[in-house]
Amino acid sequence: MAADLDFSRDKLLAHGMQLKARVAARTRELSQSNLESRALNARLAAAQVQLVQSEKMASLGQLAAGVAHEINNPIGYVYSNFGCLKRYVGSLFELLAACELAQDGGGACADADLARAGQRIDRDFLREDTPELLSESKTGIGRIRAIVQDLRDFSRVDSSLFWHAADLHQGIDATVNIVNNDIQCRADVIKNYGPLPEVECVPSQINQVAMNLLLNAAQAMGEERGAITIQTGLEGEHGFIEVSGNGAGIETGIQAQVFDPFFTTKDVGKGSGLGLSVSYGIVQAHGGPIELRSEVGRGSSFRVVLPLRWPSALASGTPVHAA
Numbered sequence: 001m002a003a004d005l006d007f008s009r010d011k012l013l014a015h016g017m018q019l020k021a022r023v024a025a026r027t028r029e030l031s032q033s034n035l036e037s038r039a040l041n042a043r044l045a046a047a048q049v050q051l052v053q054s055e056k057m058a059s060l061g062q063l064a065a066g067v068a069h070e071i072n073n074p075i076g077y078v079y080s081n082f083g084c085l086k087r088y089v090g091s092l093f094e095l096l097a098a099c100e101l102a103q104d105g106g107g108a109c110a111d112a113d114l115a116r117a118g119q120r121i122d123r124d125f126l127r128e129d130t131p132e133l134l135s136e137s138k139t140g141i142g143r144i145r146a147i148v149q150d151l152r153d154f155s156r157v158d159s160s161l162f163w164h165a166a167d168l169h170q171g172i173d174a175t176v177n178i179v180n181n182d183i184q185c186r187a188d189v190i191k192n193y194g195p196l197p198e199v200e201c202v203p204s205q206i207n208q209v210a211m212n213l214l215l216n217a218a219q220a221m222g223e224e225r226g227a228i229t230i231q232t233g234l235e236g237e238h239g240f241i242e243v244s245g246n247g248a249g250i251e252t253g254i255q256a257q258v259f260d261p262f263f264t265t266k267d268v269g270k271g272s273g274l275g276l277s278v279s280y281g282i283v284q285a286h287g288g289p290i291e292l293r294s295e296v297g298r299g300s301s302f303r304v305v306l307p308l309r310w311p312s313a314l315a316s317g318t319p320v321h322a323a
Helices: 002-103 107-119 123-155 168-178 203-219 252-257 275-285
Strands: 164-166 187-192 199-201 226-235 238-245 290-295 299-307
Touching (some): 002 123, 168 226, 187 203, 203 238
16 A cells, blocks of 8 residues: 555656646747747837838938929029029129229220110119019028928927927928928818817827828829818817818728728839828827728718827827837
């Protein structure tokens, strides 16, 4: 009997040792798997950051092309006007030099030079054209200055990636002006702004969302000129921005995919499929949803809802990055 008990005890001890060894091996496997999962998550996070950066660079390239076009027009006629003004001033200086020479007693030759200089100048035309050239040039320089200010308002370089209360209407206006070159040939922009106090956010990121929605709406237009409506207002303790376009619309079967990375209905080479995905991440990071309503043949509407006040733990100067 004692021998049987000793045998059973030894068997139990051996079984316990085996279980312990198995647990240790399994623990090592889980630990290794956990390390691999962490490494994979880190790689995925890095890839996501690269995707967001890629979309930002693509948006920046499109933005730069539009701004270059907007600036090129006023610069063109300001440059031309200054060429005319340079010739006018040169003629006037030539006449002034001839006058001074004649006054200093330069004789008949000086008088003849003065007469010829006077004949070469159409003084009535100069009196009429010079103020017009100056006024037109001032308007052009003012336009360039406005574009630069719109860029500053769009990018909010003074606030970088930090939270603070911002006027969303000012940012939307700047964004519309910045992307105007891409929109004006396809659609009219209608603004229906409602009462909206300042919203605690990262303004440059909300402007990026507005830009993506506006460009998407413009690119969805068909051959006929369409309309893009921007509506804002209050919903309790939240503000909203809604961008609607009467373009092609999105089929019901693919509406759930529009915020997926790389999903696009555009032709190859005409879209990265990241604009709406990045916008979705930005809005989520701001604590709000972005909602889609669409009907084929009637157009689409994207509604961004943002809390007016963000929790103090995140709003006290803490930078935010879009997921």
